[in-house]
Amino acid sequence: MKTRRTRSLLLIAAVLHGLVYMLLLPPWMGEDEPWHLEYAHHISTGHAPWGGVEMYGAEREEDDDRRLMPLSQLQVRRRIGGLSTGEIRETQERIIQSMRDEDFFRRVDFAPWHGGATNFDQIQDAFTATHQPPLYYALAALIIKVSGAEGPLEELRHVRWLGFACYLAMIALTLSLARLVTKDLAVVALAGFVCAWLPMHARQAAVVNNDVLAKVVGGALLLAGAYQLSMKQGRLSLASVLILLALIVFAFATKTTTLACVICAGFAYVAAPARGDAGKTLLAALACGGVLAVGYGYWRYMHSPSLPTNWEDMSERIGRGLSTTNLEELWRTSVGAFNWYSRDLPSGLSSALLFMAALICLGALWRIYSPKRSDRVMLLMCFAAVLAQVAMITVRGVSAGRYLFPVLPAIAVLAAVGMNALGPVMTRKRVVSGLVIGLIAYDAVFLWRGLLVEQYLVWGD
Amino acid sequence: MRSTIAWGYSALIAALILGISIIGLQRSRPMIDVRTIPLITHHGGINPESPPGEIFECSQAGLRRIDVLLTLVGQTLRGNVTMTLRANSPEGVVLREVTIKPPVSPRAPNWASFEFEPIPDSAGRAFHFSITPADEAATKLSPWVRYHGQVGRNDPWGDRFLEAGATHKGDLISAHADLRALAFPVESMFPALGRATLTIFDDPDTSAPIRTSTLELPDETHLGWAFFAFEPIAESRWKRYYFELNAPEHCRLIGTQDASMRPIPVLKSFHGRELERSPLRGMTRGSLKLPDRDLVFRAWCEDPSSAVLSRLEERTGGALWLAALLWVAATTICLRVFVFSQDTDESAADDSGPQREEAQAAPTLGED
Numbered sequence: 001m002k003t004r005r006t007r008s009l010l011l012i013a014a015v016l017h018g019l020v021y022m023l024l025l026p027p028w029m030g031e032d033e034p035w036h037l038e039y040a041h042h043i044s045t046g047h048a049p050w051g052g053v054e055m056y057g058a059e060r061e062e063d064d065d066r067r068l069m070p071l072s073q074l075q076v077r078r079r080i081g082g083l084s085t086g087e088i089r090e091t092q093e094r095i096i097q098s099m100r101d102e103d104f105f106r107r108v109d110f111a112p113w114h115g116g117a118t119n120f121d122q123i124q125d126a127f128t129a130t131h132q133p134p135l136y137y138a139l140a141a142l143i144i145k146v147s148g149a150e151g152p153l154e155e156l157r158h159v160r161w162l163g164f165a166c167y168l169a170m171i172a173l174t175l176s177l178a179r180l181v182t183k184d185l186a187v188v189a190l191a192g193f194v195c196a197w198l199p200m201h202a203r204q205a206a207v208v209n210n211d212v213l214a215k216v217v218g219g220a221l222l223l224a225g226a227y228q229l230s231m232k233q234g235r236l237s238l239a240s241v242l243i244l245l246a247l248i249v250f251a252f253a254t255k256t257t258t259l260a261c262v263i264c265a266g267f268a269y270v271a272a273p274a275r276g277d278a279g280k281t282l283l284a285a286l287a288c289g290g291v292l293a294v295g296y297g298y299w300r301y302m303h304s305p306s307l308p309t310n311w312e313d314m315s316e317r318i319g320r321g322l323s324t325t326n327l328e329e330l331w332r333t334s335v336g337a338f339n340w341y342s343r344d345l346p347s348g349l350s351s352a353l354l355f356m357a358a359l360i361c362l363g364a365l366w367r368i369y370s371p372k373r374s375d376r377v378m379l380l381m382c383f384a385a386v387l388a389q390v391a392m393i394t395v396r397g398v399s400a401g402r403y404l405f406p407v408l409p410a411i412a413v414l415a416a417v418g419m420n421a422l423g424p425v426m427t428r429k430r431v432v433s434g435l436v437i438g439l440i441a442y443d444a445v446f447l448w449r450g451l452l453v454e455q456y457l458v459w460g461d
Numbered sequence: 462m463r464s465t466i467a468w469g470y471s472a473l474i475a476a477l478i479l480g481i482s483i484i485g486l487q488r489s490r491p492m493i494d495v496r497t498i499p500l501i502t503h504h505g506g507i508n509p510e511s512p513p514g515e516i517f518e519c520s521q522a523g524l525r526r527i528d529v530l531l532t533l534v535g536q537t538l539r540g541n542v543t544m545t546l547r548a549n550s551p552e553g554v555v556l557r558e559v560t561i562k563p564p565v566s567p568r569a570p571n572w573a574s575f576e577f578e579p580i581p582d583s584a585g586r587a588f589h590f591s592i593t594p595a596d597e598a599a600t601k602l603s604p605w606v607r608y609h610g611q612v613g614r615n616d617p618w619g620d621r622f623l624e625a626g627a628t629h630k631g632d633l634i635s636a637h638a639d640l641r642a643l644a645f646p647v648e649s650m651f652p653a654l655g656r657a658t659l660t661i662f663d664d665p666d667t668s669a670p671i672r673t674s675t676l677e678l679p680d681e682t683h684l685g686w687a688f689f690a691f692e693p694i695a696e697s698r699w700k701r702y703y704f705e706l707n708a709p710e711h712c713r714l715i716g717t718q719d720a721s722m723r724p725i726p727v728l729k730s731f732h733g734r735e736l737e738r739s740p741l742r743g744m745t746r747g748s749l750k751l752p753d754r755d756l757v758f759r760a761w762c763e764d765p766s767s768a769v770l771s772r773l774e775e776r777t778g779g780a781l782w783l784a785a786l787l788w789v790a791a792t793t794i795c796l797r798v799f800v801f802s803q804d805t806d807e808s809a810a811d812d813s814g815p816q817r818e819e820a821q822a823a824p825t826l827g828e829d
Binding site for chain 1: 474475478479481482483486490491493494495496498499607608609610611612636637638639693698699731732733734735736739740741755769772773776777780781783784787788790791792794795796797798799800
C-alpha cells in the first residue's frame with residue numbers, strides 16, 4: 001500500500017463526503033444551532049464574553065428580572081458585556097424569522113407553535129449557549145467578521161465551514177493516532193476511514209456547535225498523550241509540557257466534554273515516573289493539577305449546567321446516567337437520529353449496528369490481549385479514553401452521541417484494529433472489505449433513506 | 462489496465478449502493494401531518510350531534526387516506542367510527558364515507574386510518590372531514606386537539622371534581638406575550654344547558670375584566686379540555702392575571718388541591734398568533750368553525766416517484782444531484798482503496814512502526 005497516495009485519496013474522499021453533508025443538511029438542523037449562532041453573532045459585533053449584568057430571580061415577582069426580558073435573553077445579558085436590550089431581542093427575532101423561512105418548525109417534531117414567537121423561550125424554555133466557554137464562538141465570530149456575512153442565514157452558512165474544517169482535522173488526528181498505535185498501515189487507513197464515514201460524525205461537518213471544536217481539542221489531547229507514551233523514557237521535554245498545557249487551556253476554553261481527554265492526556269504525561277526524570281514529571285503533574293483546578297473553577301464561573309452542584313445532585317445525575325433510557329439515548333444519537341434527534345434510524349438497522357459494534361469490540365479486546373503489530377499500551381490508552389468519556393457522560397446524566405466524539409480517534413482506532421482481528425488470517429482481507437462495504441451501506445442508508453427523507457420529505461404542519 | 466478496471470468496479474458498486482438505498486423512496490409520506498409533541502389536550506368523547514372535524518387544503522392529486530389520532534376516555538370498548546369527507550366545508554357535498562373499527566389501547570393513542578377511493582383532482586381543493594361514532598362504544602373515543610399557541614402554564618389533568626355550579630377563581634403568571642386562550646379539563650360542559658364564561662382581570666381588586674370568553678353552541682366537551690379563547694393580550698409576558706370561571710350547574714370541572722388542601726382548577730395557557738401560511742383552516746364541531754385549533758390528523762395522497770423527486774429537487778434547492786454525484790465519487794475512492802486494492806497484507810506492513818521507541822524515528826504516514 002502506497003501510504004501517501006492512500007492518505008491523499010482518503011482525504012479527498014473525506015472532503016467530498018463532508019461536502020455532501022454540507023449540501024444536504026438544511027439550515028438550523030444542527031442541534032442547538034440557533035443558540036450557538038446567537039452567541040457567535042454577539043461576539044462578532046465586538047462584544048466580549050464577559051462584563052455582563054448578573055440576573056436575579058426573586059420570591060416577589062416584582063423583583064424578578066424576568067419581568068424585564070425572557071430568561072434566554074437575561075442569560076445572554078449575563079454573559080456578554082455591553083449589549084443593549086434591543087440588540088439581544090432583535091438578534092433572537094431575526095434568527096427565529098430565519099428558522100421560520102427555512103422550515104425549521106415543519107421539520108422538528110417537538111417544535112412548538114411558532115406563530116408570534118419572538119424569543120428563544122418560546123422555542124425551548126430556559127435554554128442558552130452563553131454558559132459555554134468562548135473559544136469556539138471567538139473563532140466563529142472571526143469567520144463572520146472576515147467573511148462579512150450579513151443576516152443569520154448567511155452567518156450560519158459561513159460558520160458551518162468551521163465544522164467542515166474540524167471534521168477534516170479529526171480525520172488527520174485519527175490517522176496520526178493510529179500511526180502511533182499500529183505499524184499495519186492498512187489498519188491506519190481503516191481508522192481514518194471509520195472516522196470519516198461514521199455518519200453522525202460526517203454530519204457534524206455541517207453543524208454550528210461547539211462540539212465540533214471540542215472533538216478536535218479532545219483528539220489532539222489524546223494524540224499528545226499517545227505521543228508521550230510512544231517515547232523513550234526520560235524524554236519529557238519542556239516543549240511537550242507546554243503543548244499539553246496549551247491543549248488543556250484550549251479544552252477548558254471549549255467545552256466540558258473534553259474533560260476525559262484532559263485527564264487521559266495528563267495521566268499519560270505523569271503516569272510514568274520511571275521515565276527517570278522525576279523533576280519534570282512532578283512539574284508536569286503540578287501544572288496539570290493546577291490547570292485542572294483553574295479550568296474547573298472557570299467552568300463553575302460560567303454557570304455550566306454540566307457540573308454537579310453538590311453530592312446529592314451528582315448521585316442523582318449518575319443514577320440518571322446509568323439508566324437504560326440514558327444509555328439507549330447515547331446509542332440512538334450515536335448511530336442515527338435526525339431533526340434535532342426527534343426521528344430515528346429504523347430499529348432493525350440500529351440493532352444490526354449494535355451487533356456489529358459488539359463483534360468489533362470483541363475483536364479490539366482480542367487485539368489488546370494479542371497485539372499483533374499493534375502496541376498494547378496504546379490500545380489500552382484508547383480503551384481507557386473511551387471508558388473515561390462514557391463515565392463522564394454518565395456523571396453528566398444527559399446523553400448525546402456527539403459527546404463521545406472527543407474520543408472518536410480512539411474509537412476509530414479500536415474499531416479498525418477490531419475489524420482487522422475478525423476471522424482467520426486467510427479471510428481477513430475479505431472480512432475487512434465486507435465491513436468497509438457495510439459501513440458504506442450504513443452511510444448510504446443514513447444519508448439517502450434517513451437524512452434526506454426526514455429533512456426534506458416528512459414535513460409537519 | 463487493472464487499475465482502471467478496479468476504479469470502474471468501485472464506481473459501479475458505489476452507484477449500485479446509492480441506487481439500492483433509494484429504492485422505495487417514493488413510498489408515500491403524509492401530505493399533511495399535524496403534530497403536537499407531547500400531546501397535551503384531547504377533545505373529549507365524540508358527540509354524534511356535533512362531530513369533530515377539520516377543514517384543510519390539499520396540495521396534491523389523489524387524496525386517498527385520512528388518519529385521526531384517537532384515545533380512550535372511557536371503558537375499553539371497540540366501537541365503529543365513521544369518517545365523512547366533504548368538499549370545502551361541513552355543509553359541502555359528501556365525497557366519501559368510511560366506517561372502521563379503530564384500534565384502541567388503554568395506554569396509548571392509536572391512529573385510526575380511513576382509506577377510500579382516491580380523489581384524482583384533489584390538488585388545490587379544500588376538503589372537510591368529520592368523525593362520527595357509528596355506535597355507543599365509539600363515543601368513548603377522543604381525538605386530540607392542537608391549539609394554535611405556545612404553551613405557557615401546563616398543568617396536568619386534575620385528580621378531583623370541583624364543585625358544580627360554582628365560580629372558580631385562580632391566577633397565573635403569563636409565560637409569554639400574546640396570551641390568547643386558557644383550557645380547563647371538564648367532565649361535561651354543554652352550552653345548551655347553560656353557558657360557561659371565563660373572565661380575566663389584570664387586577665384582583667377590579668371588577669372590570671380585560672377579557673371575557675364564553676363557550677358557544679355547540680362547543681360542548683365531555684371528559685376533555687374546554688378552550689376559552691379571547692383576543693390575544695399583546696404585552697402579557699411575565700404579568701399576573703386573575704380569572705373567574707363561571708360554570709353552570711351541570712358542569713363539573715376537574716381540578717386538584719393546593720398546599721392548604723383547597724380545591725383549585727388546573728389549566729393550560731396558550732400564547733402567540735396565527736400563522737400566515739397554512740394548509741389547515743381549522744377544526745370544526747358540527748357546523749361551528751374553530752379556526753384557532755386543529756385536530757391531530759394526517760392526510761395522504763397518491764405519491765408517484767416523479768412527484769417525490771420533484772419535491773426533493775425543489776426542497777433541496779437543486780443540491781440533490783450534486784450531492785449524489787459527490788457521494789458516489791467519495792464512495793468510489795473508498796471502495797478503490799479498501800476493497801479493490803491490489804495490495805497484499807505484507808505490503809501494508811510497516812516494520813518500523815511503533816516499538817515504544819522514539820516516535821520521530823518511525824516513518825510517518827506521509828512517507829512512501
